[in-house]
Amino acid sequence: MYKVTSFWNDHSFHYDTAMKIRTINPEEKTDKVIRTARRLFVENGYCGVSIPDIVKASGVSTGAIYSYFKDKETLAKSIHTQTIDEFHALFQQRLGGEETVYEVLKTFTELVCELTESEPSMMKYMLFMNHGGSISDFSPVCTTEPFRLLQSHLKRGITQGEIRVKDYIIAGLSYTGITIRAAELRMDGLLTQPLTDISDVLVENGWNAIKS
Amino acid sequence: MYKVTSFWNDHSFHYDTAMKIRTINPEEKTDKVIRTARRLFVENGYCGVSIPDIVKASGVSTGAIYSYFKDKETLAKSIHTQTIDEFHALFQQRLGGEETVYEVLKTFTELVCELTESEPSMMKYMLFMNHGGSISDFSPVCTTEPFRLLQSHLKRGITQGEIRVKDYIIAGLSYTGITIRAAELRMDGLLTQPLTDISDVLVENGWNAIKS
DNA sequence: GTCTATAGCCCGATAGAC
DNA sequence: GTCTATCGGGCTATAGAC
Numbered sequence: 001m002y003k004v005t006s007f008w009n010d011h012s013f014h015y016d017t018a019m020k021i022r023t024i025n026p027e028e029k030t031d032k033v034i035r036t037a038r039r040l041f042v043e044n045g046y047c048g049v050s051i052p053d054i055v056k057a058s059g060v061s062t063g064a065i066y067s068y069f070k071d072k073e074t075l076a077k078s079i080h081t082q083t084i085d086e087f088h089a090l091f092q093q094r095l096g097g098e099e100t101v102y103e104v105l106k107t108f109t110e111l112v113c114e115l116t117e118s119e120p121s122m123m124k125y126m127l128f129m130n131h132g133g134s135i136s137d138f139s140p141v142c143t144t145e146p147f148r149l150l151q152s153h154l155k156r157g158i159t160q161g162e163i164r165v166k167d168y169i170i171a172g173l174s175y176t177g178i179t180i181r182a183a184e185l186r187m188d189g190l191l192t193q194p195l196t197d198i199s200d201v202l203v204e205n206g207w208n209a210i211k212s
Numbered sequence: 213m214y215k216v217t218s219f220w221n222d223h224s225f226h227y228d229t230a231m232k233i234r235t236i237n238p239e240e241k242t243d244k245v246i247r248t249a250r251r252l253f254v255e256n257g258y259c260g261v262s263i264p265d266i267v268k269a270s271g272v273s274t275g276a277i278y279s280y281f282k283d284k285e286t287l288a289k290s291i292h293t294q295t296i297d298e299f300h301a302l303f304q305q306r307l308g309g310e311e312t313v314y315e316v317l318k319t320f321t322e323l324v325c326e327l328t329e330s331e332p333s334m335m336k337y338m339l340f341m342n343h344g345g346s347i348s349d350f351s352p353v354c355t356t357e358p359f360r361l362l363q364s365h366l367k368r369g370i371t372q373g374e375i376r377v378k379d380y381i382i383a384g385l386s387y388t389g390i391t392i393r394a395a396e397l398r399m400d401g402l403l404t405q406p407l408t409d410i411s412d413v414l415v416e417n418g419w420n421a422i423k424s
Numbered sequence: 425g426t427c428t429a430t431a432g433c434c435c436g437a438t439a440g441a442c
Numbered sequence: 443g444t445c446t447a448t449c450g451g452g453c454t455a456t457a458g459a460c
Contacts, residue, residue: 026425045344047259050453063426066455130257130340140400165417169403170410173393174417181389182382188352191381198382205377205386209421262435275444278437 029060030068035121038079042124046076046131076131080138083125088146090115095149101157106203108150109179113195113202116183124187127180150176164212175206241272242280247333250291254336258288258343288343292350295337300358302327307361313369318415320362321391325407325414328395336399339392362388376424387418 036058040049051072055062069075094107116123131138141147154171157163165171179202185191191198248270252261263284267274281287306319328335343350353359366383369375377383391414397403403410 043344045257045259045342047257048344051455052453061427062455063428067425072454128342130342140402142397142400142402165413167413169397170394170413170417173397173403174390174414174421177389177391177393178386178421179389180393181385185354185381185385188354190352190354191385201377201379201382202386205382205421209386209390209417263437264435273445274437275446279443284436 026068029064032058033060033065033068033075034079034082037075038083038125039121041076041079042121042129077138079125080129080131083122084141084144084146086122087111087115087126088144088149091146091149099153101153101160101162102207104150104153105175105206108176109203109206110199112179112183113199116186116195120187123183127184127187147172147176162212163210165210171210174209178202178206178209241276244270245272245277245280245287246291246294249287250295250337251333253288253291254333254341289350291337292341292343295334296353296356296358298334299327299338300356300361303358303361311365313365313372313374314419316362316365317387317418320388321415321418322411324391324395325411328398328407332399335395339396339399359384359388373424375422377422383422386421390414390418390421 033054037049037054040053040057044053051062051065054060054065065075069078091108091111094111095104099107112123126141129141151168151172154163154168154175158166158168158171163171165174182191182195182198182202186195195202245266249261249266252265252269256265263274263277266272266277277287281290303320303323306323307316311319324335338353341353363380363384366375366380366387370378370380370383375383377386394403394407394410394414398407407414
């Protein structure tokens with residue numbers, strides 16, 4: 001059997017009566033496996049990373065990995081779900097719900113810029129990870145919650161006349177395309193400045209692309 | 213030994229004296245292997261495609277493949293080079309050399325839109341193919357000739373005051389980001405319209421993003 | 425629950441027939 | 443030059459000790 005637990009829960013540490021740290025517990029190891037595997041997957045692709053590779057890089061044994069995850073595909077699926085959930089949580093956390101469309105878009109760009117610098121594995125996963133059709137039922141990142149949230153704000157902006165582009169999908173890809181492309185080039189090493197230094201320009205260009 | 217020949221050369225067909233078609237010759241088979249492998253690579257990733265897979269899909273035997281290409285990596289490298297050369301040739305073919313910056317950018321978008329519909333494997337390769345670090349010295353697509361050509365025109369546009377954004381790299385990614393994102397979403401099945409139907413909108417949005 | 429060792433499979437690359 | 447058969451190696455997943 002296997003189980004997939006939340007990243008952050010109240011079982012992350014156990015102390016015995018003498019307050020000495022016990023053996024690292026399963027939740028921590030699961031987390032370590034997921035983060036290590038995500039980094040390796042974005043670097044080498046799903047098929048390019050073997051379980052022995054993950055064992056060596058994470059320090060968690062084969063047996064332990066297979067006790068947490070039924071198989072390699074289940075591990076990949078956990079990484080997928082948790083990465084998107086994590087991004088969505090961070091995005092919602094920054095949104096109070098009362099913003100103008102412009103402010104929501106600006107928040108999106110700023111988040112992507114910051115995460116590209118601070119959590120490159122996470123952003124690389126979201127932008128580059130292509131499970132190569134081999135794993136069938138992975139929702140493309142652009143159909144997931146954070147992007148649907150963005151789309152609902154765009155629809156509002158179009159209705160209210162703030163946005164010139166009438167199709168909300170085209171408006172969305174036109175705004176986000178700039179931010180996403182900048183993140184891609186930054187992670188490919190073509191942009192040498194930190195993305196956080198140019199997020200204002202990206203917001204400005206994206207908004208010019210679609211505003212009325 | 214192995215050799216990599218140009219896609220289009222004068223040895224593609226041989227006729228005997230009675231004008232009956234001879235056995236399919238090596239150039240045709242090399243081409244078939246490259247195109248089949250490219251399609252499989254973009255679908256399943258480099259590591260996700262085995263030589264037996266290519267043998268089955270192309271109808272060319274293992275022995276023949278290894279006579280054209282030293283190994284799997286050499287085959288991948290040939291695909292990479294030829295795909296970029298092919299795109300660059302098509303791009304230059306549409307440019308007379310006397311265009312305004314706007315016309316060059318518009319030509320780029322129109323080419324990407326048309327190829328996304330007519331040669332999806334080629335565009336998928338250029339946009340998605342990530343050799344996962346495993347193959348070391350692959351130039352990222354965005355550092356290759358066609359993109360440098362675009363950049364030289366952008367520099368001119370900035371100097372002449374047609375473009376507001378002062379950094380040519382940021383101007384370039386802001387314009388192309390929209391076109392490229394549209395191609396990505398189309399190939400992921402999220403855009404149902406043919407890209408050729410919306411290329412005017414993409415040009416307009418991209419130009420609005422960077423124009424003075 | 426977690427370890428090591430290994431079974432069984434398929435891959436990349438080659439050898440040798442034609 | 444092109445085929446099929448095959449070798450060694452490394453993979454996924456499991457079995458069995460602790």
